[in-house]
Amino acid sequence: MTAAMERDELPGNVVSLQDQGPSEVSERLLASAARLSRNAMTEIDWSLPMEPEKYGCSPEWSSLYGTDYWNEMTQEQRISLTRHEFASIMCIGIWFEMILQEMVIRDQYLGDYHDPEFQFALVEVADECRHSIMFAKASEKMVGRSYRPSRRIGRLGKIFKRTAKNEVAYAGILVAEEVLDVFQRGCMRDDRVLPFIRTVNEIHVLEESRHMKFAREEVRESVEGISWARRQFSALYVAMGAYFIVSSLIQPQAYADAGLDVDRARREAAGNEHFHSMIRSSCAHLMEFLDDVGLLTKPAMRYYRKVHML
Template sequence: MSIIHERKAVNRSGSRLARAGERQDTASRLLASAARKSYDPLVEIDWEAPIPAGLYGMTPEWSSLYGTDLWESMTEDQRITLTTHEAASVAGTGIWFEMILMQMLVRDIYSHDPSEPHVQFALTEIADECRHSTMFARSAQRFGVPSYRPKRWIRESARAFKATATGSLAYGGTLFAEEILDMMQRDFMKDERVQPITRTVSKIHVLEEARHIKFAREETVRRVDGISRFTRARIRLLLGVTAYFIVTSLVNDKVYEAAGLDPKRARAAAKANKHYHDMLREGSAKTVEFLSEVGLVGGPSKLLLRRAHII
């Protein structure tokens, strides 16, 4: 081997060691943060407290019908009912993707050394996601609304994704789910028009998801490094598909019927609602910007992202 090749090999080896050290340092800091600020929602939230009348289930500006003529024609009780059911639908989509995330994390660390902080934080995140899923389910139950979930064919199709997605595809897909929920819930938790349970659930989720988002972003950067053009194109396409189904599953069609609306008319109004589309773009903006910077947005996937009003 020539001296030049030897130097390049040494540099690559040193770079890998540096990245490995950074990964463990980040994980150690996140573990320390989790030790300081973690919550058990079954204890932290007063699930037996009365449900106040006259408050929304979530910030009304995040409703799929807000700003439409149909919204203006609705009674206040209908708006409250709709936002309560929409909040449960968002939570149901959150549970669905958190189950996918937990499986991906377990597979990702399966063969790694459990003494590493990186593995220990991944296990901590899995525990957090278990509690979050229980918290979302309990909130819908407390409001007496159904456990909304994505359509059956979407859930069944996602089995292949959750069983095979790895690397930057797994962590990039996670960001689409986590960051839009984070944007929504930051509004929910500060909005005094919203039910106390929704606000507390949102606060817990936002505080703990900040660690998960940091973890997912750094892992995405590490895993995308050095991938081939073909692999990058494949990941872009699959990320577009993933983001499309996450965002379009946030509002279950059945929420409109629960609010006493004509489902067909409500779906049409939501589909044409520029305000809601702008909110989705705003909620996804950080994820799109980040994934664009690391080369994971582009090509045919942009068509799906536009159809979902993500870009």
């Protein structure tokens, strides 16, 4: 089942709201946040022991699922791998959520404080702070460590957060949130996954549905009437950001911590058509939106194809 199909099944879903512009949509999103926001710090009992037979994510979402290496692993090795992979994904999520928060605050600096658009932007920042703490505690509990992007990607992230504005900032936010959303929707209803991780996924998916709706409206408003040259530049910049985010999700150290041969794991993951197909099918809704707003140009498509989003 694709991510786009699953969105329609979520309780409290806001994705299907008719497009009414940022202020009108933000007002609805504020009301949704007031009714449906959740807090992992009180909802999850972080002291409970983990069930040893439970995965960190659905095995089908492992980067090595279906490969020769996967077939050689014991059940314990597969469980360990999914836990370290998903811990890496959550930690990279923290990294980008920190970039996101800075871009949103900068965009709303000296905004119209009475406007629902400004107020929901602050709700989003507050949500992201809670999500980052939730991911940090989840990765600590599951594998006992954090993962970070490489120094090079970390430097590029600093450049992106300082230079991305308007449609680049919000389309970049949308791409990163949609990619993480893809993984979490695939795992949040799977009884084979650790219960507290399923709850983490449910909380994040529900609240990110509001953030993605907000980002889409901001992108639509920003691209209206822009020049051909700016559209081309923005599309390429967003795609490059997506490339670096997606290629960083599973850090090589996660394979090492799971007791695998890192070189072999990376080589087999790079050629794993099953995993690539899962990513492509789940990003179809995102690609349709980018195409609709004119941000899926031929140069941009090359970067999306490199990380199997298209």
